[in-house]
Amino acid sequence: MAFEIVQAGMLxxxxxxxxxxxxxxxxxxxxxxxxxxxxxxxxxxxxxxEASSVEVTFGxxxxxxxQDCTIAITGAPLKVLLDDQAMPMWSSFTVKAxxxxxxxxxxxxxxxxxxxxxxxxxxxxxxxTSTVVREQIGGLAGxxxxxxxxxxxEGQIQPHQMLPFAYRPKFSQQITLRLIAGYQQKLFSxxxxxxxxxxxxRVTDQCDRMGYRLSGEKVNASSQQLVSEGICLGxxxxxxxxxxxxxxxxxxxxxxxxKMGAVLSLDLAQLAQCQRGAIVRFVAVEIGEAQQLLKEQFxxxxxxxxxxxx
Numbered sequence: 001m002a003f004e005i006v007q008a009g010m011l012x013x014x015x016x017x018x019x020x021x022x023x024x025x026x027x028x029x030x031x032x033x034x035x036x037x038x039x040x041x042x043x044x045x046x047x048x049x050e051a052s053s054v055e056v057t058f059g060x061x062x063x064x065x066x067q068d069c070t071i072a073i074t075g076a077p078l079k080v081l082l083d084d085q086a087m088p089m090w091s092s093f094t095v096k097a098x099x100x101x102x103x104x105x106x107x108x109x110x111x112x113x114x115x116x117x118x119x120x121x122x123x124x125x126x127x128x129t130s131t132v133v134r135e136q137i138g139g140l141a142g143x144x145x146x147x148x149x150x151x152x153x154e155g156q157i158q159p160h161q162m163l164p165f166a167y168r169p170k171f172s173q174q175i176t177l178r179l180i181a182g183y184q185q186k187l188f189s190x191x192x193x194x195x196x197x198x199x200x201x202r203v204t205d206q207c208d209r210m211g212y213r214l215s216g217e218k219v220n221a222s223s224q225q226l227v228s229e230g231i232c233l234g235x236x237x238x239x240x241x242x243x244x245x246x247x248x249x250x251x252x253x254x255x256x257x258x259k260m261g262a263v264l265s266l267d268l269a270q271l272a273q274c275q276r277g278a279i280v281r282f283v284a285v286e287i288g289e290a291q292q293l294l295k296e297q298f299x300x301x302x303x304x305x306x307x308x309x310x
Contacts, residue, residue, distance in 0.1 A: 002153030009060030030130030051119030076109025218242030
């Protein structure tokens, strides 16, 4: 066993790249809320990008290592202590057997990621190790990590490397979400669309892995009498109160609220790092441009040179 949980924090979950292709069975995709930070953590550990890691919400995770291994921590900035010695984020380093690792609490941002070289060796369920607590699937018995849990790993030692500062994500409480229109946009008048794209919204306290409810100018569809249908990641729903809800990784698989479109997945990573009160704006983007932006980002993650650390 690579690590034993001493303190689990508010919500710590095993995640890999997600459980894709099972929506027809009612299983949502799960996966990391901030996939960019997740992928960088694995790259720093010389792992495949989709290797199982730990998503830590609002910090507070404490672990004891039971074998030598190389780890990396990325995402929301927080204090990292190894036997009370401060260690850097966005850089891999070696942890020795018997050492204690502690993660503080982020002053900004929400979610941080802990990767270990070789990945955590968790048995997949329906093709993925991602934990979805609501469905009680993935991770360790479908549950959030708890005190006393043990995380299996191979204990690999890899050369230390860091991601240059210029390429590290910036976490902000003011973000712009690029929206790709869907076929239900016809349910919204030009006036309602202008209202959405010219208004500021705030993240409410109703925000979690299932969805982010925003508060601001009301946007109303011409009809609420819709047949329930499949929902994609990033879909923006407008219930009867006119307040947008952005569907996140653990979203339900079907729903009947009107949807104007879906947020570009790259921008969902920024939303997932927003705390309550963050300011959100929407802009329209064409699907071709969105696809190109996504390709460029993944090419950067795969090809960006990391800096060796002695």
